[in-house]
Amino acid sequence: MKDRLASIYIGITLVISTLAVVLMVVTGEPAQHEVTAQDASALSAEEQSGRDWYIMDEKLAENSFVIPLPNAVEEQDIQVENDYRKKQFRIILSKISTEDGASVGVSKDYFFGQPVRVNALTESATVEETEQEITISLAFPAVWEWESKYETSLTGNTLHLQLVAPKEKYEKIVVLDAGHGGADRGHIVQGEDEGILLAEDTLAYDIVTEAGSVLEKEGIRVYYTRDKNENPDVTDRVSLANEVQADMFISVHADFSEDTTLYGMRTIYNETYFIPTFGSADLAYLLLEKVAANTNEKAIGFEADSGENEIIRNAMVPVSQLNIGYLSNKQEQKLLEKEDYKQRIAEGLCNAVFAGYEEIEK
Ligand SMILES: [Zn+2]
Numbered sequence: 281m282k283d284r285l286a287s288i289y290i291g292i293t294l295v296i297s298t299l300a301v302v303l304m305v306v307t308g309e310p311a312q313h314e315v316t317a318q319d320a321s322a323l324s325a326e327e328q329s330g331r332d333w334y335i336m337d338e339k340l341a342e343n344s345f346v347i348p349l350p351n352a353v354e355e356q357d358i359q360v361e362n363d364y365r366k367k368q369f370r371i372i373l374s375k376i377s378t379e380d381g382a383s384v385g386v387s388k389d390y391f392f393g394q395p396v397r398v399n400a401l402t403e404s405a406t407v408e409e410t411e412q413e414i415t416i417s418l419a420f421p422a423v424w425e426w427e428s429k430y431e432t433s434l435t436g437n438t439l440h441l442q443l444v445a446p447k448e449k450y451e452k453i454v455v456l457d458a459g460h461g462g463a464d465r466g467h468i469v470q471g472e473d474e475g476i477l478l479a480e481d482t483l484a485y486d487i488v489t490e491a492g493s494v495l496e497k498e499g500i501r502v503y504y505t506r507d508k509n510e511n512p513d514v515t516d517r518v519s520l521a522n523e524v525q526a527d528m529f530i531s532v533h534a535d536f537s538e539d540t541t542l543y544g545m546r547t548i549y550n551e552t553y554f555i556p557t558f559g560s561a562d563l564a565y566l567l568l569e570k571v572a573a574n575t576n577e578k579a580i581g582f583e584a585d586s587g588e589n590e591i592i593r594n595a596m597v598p599v600s601q602l603n604i605g606y607l608s609n610k611q612e613q614k615l616l617e618k619e620d621y622k623q624r625i626a627e628g629l630c631n632a633v634f635a636g637y638e639e640i641e642k
Pocket of ligand 1: 459460466467480533534
C-alpha cells in the first residue's frame, strides 16, 4: 500500500512537472525557465545560481539592446544575423583561441555576471555555447532591421543594437516569393527514368534568387518568403510583404494544362485593393511586358485575380504573380530546362522592378 501511494505520488509529481515544462514552452517564458527544464547536472554553477543572463532595462532607448563583452572580444569577432522569416536576431560571438588551443574571451557564463540588457518586446531569448562560438538569439514579434554601435572601454566592450523598422532603414524594399517548396513541388514534369525532370518550386526558387541578387546589388533590400526547401504558409508569405511594407511583392509560379498546346506567360493582379500612383495592376503589367520582351516569349494574359489567390487577395502592397510558362507544353518545357532562359526571365523581372521604381519616383 505504502509503495502504491509512493508511486502515485511520483506519478503526480511527474505530471505536474511535465505540465510546468509544457506551460513554459507554450508561454515562451525565456531564460530562467528554460534552464529549469533542463537536467540540473548539465547546468553551470552560474546557471544554477538562478541569475538571468539577460534582463529588461527600460532605461535603454526604446527597441534597443546592449551586449556587454569582455575586452578580448573585438568587433571582428561579432556577427549579427537577421533571420527575418523567424523574426529572430542571432548575435554570434567567436571564441578566440590562444596558441596553446585554450579559448579566451567570452563564455556563456560571462553573461550571468554581466547580463545582456534589453528594452524591446521579445518573444524568446536563448544563449548557447559551442566549442567555437556563443550564440545569443532574440526573437521579436515584428520584422526588424538594426543599426549597431560597438564601443570599447578599459573595463570591457559593448555592442549596442538599435532595432529599426525596415522602411526606416531602406528606401527600396522588394519581397520575392518563390511558389511552393519543401514537400510541395508544385507542377512537375517526369523524366524518362521516373525522376523529376522539372519542378515548379525549383524553377521559381532559381529565378527568384537570381533576380534577388541583381536587385540587392542595386541597393534594394530584398526579402525572400522562403528558403530553398521550405514551404511556409501562404499567410506567412503575405504577412512578410505587408509587414516590411514592400514597394513590390512578386510571386513566381508556373502553369500546367491538359491542353498541351497552350503556352506563354501571364501575370495576375489585385483589382480590389487600390493603391494610387503605383498599384498591383501597374506592377503586373510591367512584369508581363518586361519578362516577355526579355525572353521573346508570348504574353498570354494580364488578369485580375478572381479572389482565389490568397497571396494576391491578402497583400496590402503592390502585388503580382508571374506565371513563367506551361510545364505541360513540350516547347516551353525545353526552354525552362535551360539556365540561360531562366536567367532571362530573372533579368526581365529585374527590369520590371527598375521600371516600377521609375514610376513610383515620378
Ligand atoms: Zn504554382
